[in-house]
Amino acid sequence: MNFGLTDEQKSLQALCRDFARKEIIPRRDEWNRTGRFPAEVFRKMAELGLMGLLVPEEYGGTSVGAVAYVVAMEEIAKADQSVAAAWNAHLTIGSLPLLYFGTEEQKRRWLVPLARGERLGAFGLTEPEAGSDARAIRTTASPDGDGWVINGTKMFTSNAGTEMSLGVIILAVTGSRPDGAREYSAFLIERGTPGFHVGRLIPKIGWHAVDTRELVFENCRVPGDHLIGARGVGLRQFMQALAIGRISVAALSLGLAQACLEVSLDYARQRRQFGQPISRFQAIQFKLADMATAVENARLITYKAAWLYDQGREFAKEAAMAKLYASDTAMHAAVEAVQIHGGYGYTDEFVVSRFFRDAKILQIGEGTNEIQRLVIARLLGC
Numbered sequence: 001m002n003f004g005l006t007d008e009q010k011s012l013q014a015l016c017r018d019f020a021r022k023e024i025i026p027r028r029d030e031w032n033r034t035g036r037f038p039a040e041v042f043r044k045m046a047e048l049g050l051m052g053l054l055v056p057e058e059y060g061g062t063s064v065g066a067v068a069y070v071v072a073m074e075e076i077a078k079a080d081q082s083v084a085a086a087w088n089a090h091l092t093i094g095s096l097p098l099l100y101f102g103t104e105e106q107k108r109r110w111l112v113p114l115a116r117g118e119r120l121g122a123f124g125l126t127e128p129e130a131g132s133d134a135r136a137i138r139t140t141a142s143p144d145g146d147g148w149v150i151n152g153t154k155m156f157t158s159n160a161g162t163e164m165s166l167g168v169i170i171l172a173v174t175g176s177r178p179d180g181a182r183e184y185s186a187f188l189i190e191r192g193t194p195g196f197h198v199g200r201l202i203p204k205i206g207w208h209a210v211d212t213r214e215l216v217f218e219n220c221r222v223p224g225d226h227l228i229g230a231r232g233v234g235l236r237q238f239m240q241a242l243a244i245g246r247i248s249v250a251a252l253s254l255g256l257a258q259a260c261l262e263v264s265l266d267y268a269r270q271r272r273q274f275g276q277p278i279s280r281f282q283a284i285q286f287k288l289a290d291m292a293t294a295v296e297n298a299r300l301i302t303y304k305a306a307w308l309y310d311q312g313r314e315f316a317k318e319a320a321m322a323k324l325y326a327s328d329t330a331m332h333a334a335v336e337a338v339q340i341h342g343g344y345g346y347t348d349e350f351v352v353s354r355f356f357r358d359a360k361i362l363q364i365g366e367g368t369n370e371i372q373r374l375v376i377a378r379l380l381g382c
């Protein structure tokens with residue numbers, strides 16, 4: 001067993017760390033204060049080949065593998081959760097359905113500009129009446145000549161309303177099977193298609209610079225070649241995309257937890273009370289020791305899930321475990337980081353207050369942690 005990174009993984013890590021230091025950390029306060037999506041940062045990431053990390057070179061990506069991807073995500077996530085979350089949605093659920101299931105023509109037309117970072121990817125599953133229960137979606141796609149007419153509403157879609165957005169990959173009901181079960185299919189709807197309305201930005205507790213919106217489809221007609229892959233397999237396609245997405249959210253969480261640990265340790269060493277640094281108090285030491293232990297465990301399960309993916313082995317159970325454990329670790333680390341900072345941690349002058357706001361969604365997005373437990377239990381054979 002080898003826990004070391006390869007030279008390529010280390011150089012990607014160094015590249016992302018350096019990029020975060022120069023391009024993200026100095027400006028993150030402004031984006032989070034104003035809620036502005038920083039398109040210029042993603043354009044610079046595109047120049048560095050960072051927008052198609054899981055896509056092969058023939059489709060414009062760099063195909064670094066999932067372990068390297070996790071290493072890269074941890075670095076960007078440590079610097080800013082909004083940038084990392086938008087990057088996460090683009091790189092996995094916003095792009096990979098095209099790689100896994102798209103036709104050659106769809107890959108050339110849409111995946112290549114996504115992987116090159118000319119456009120930004122988005123994934124629309126959630127609806128007002130269908131969150132955890134994906135089968136309950138109401139959006140329909142009805143056959144119409146050689147195309148489809150889409151009607152419905154998607155909720156909380158990230159990345160669909162920016163100046164770089166390509167559009168959105170959605171799941172819709174396309175009819176029912178002979179046994180009466182509903183049939184689902186996936187479609188790519190480009191921005192600017194008549195009948196595709198991009199709603200207002202939804203105000204949130206954290207992830208302030210992530211473009212999250214409601215999308216409405218009103219008699220939105222798309223040609224037949226916008227159906228991704230085959231008709232009737234959309235739900236399976238979406239579940240597969242979410243499985244790799246869970247490794248990515250685990251890495252996003254790991255970055256936040258690691259950042260909480262680093263800033264809390266620094267603060268505890270320099271903040272003095274009762275004539276000594278607060279890091280001398282056992283109560284603070286235990287918080288830091290527990291945080292460090294949980295971060296290390298989160299890293300191990302996240303890397304393992306990524307390694308299984310790279311080996312072409314079953315990874316869904318470990319991906320769900322990684323997402324569950326790493327996001328709980330991030331939330332707990334953020335709570336403790338604020339506590340270690342005392343009153344200063346509650347102010348916007350210290351970065352831990354943003355960590356605290358950004359952490360909660362990690363336990364909710366891409367399948368709540370209750371749903372992760374259901375997935376794990378099912379894969380255990382319950």
Ligand SMILES: Cc1cc2nc3c(=O)[nH]c(=O)nc-3n(C[C@H](O)[C@H](O)[C@H](O)COP(=O)(O)OP(=O)(O)OC[C@H]3O[C@@H](n4cnc5c(N)ncnc54)[C@H](O)[C@@H]3O)c2cc1C
Nearest residue numbers: 123124125126131132156157158212364365366367368370
């Ligand atoms: C900032 C943000 C960005 C997002 N980005 C996207 C995106 O890009 N694309 C997208 O499709 N979606 C996106 N989402 C949606 C997100 O994935 C959903 O919010 C999430 O899946 C939960 O769905 P829900 O909010 O409808 O909660 P609900 O499903 O209504 O759940 C409410 C509560 O009930 C619990 N619950 C539900 N069912 C069960 C059960 N069977 N057993 C036990 N407990 C259960 C849940 O765990 C939760 O605690 C985003 C959400 C946010 C807030």
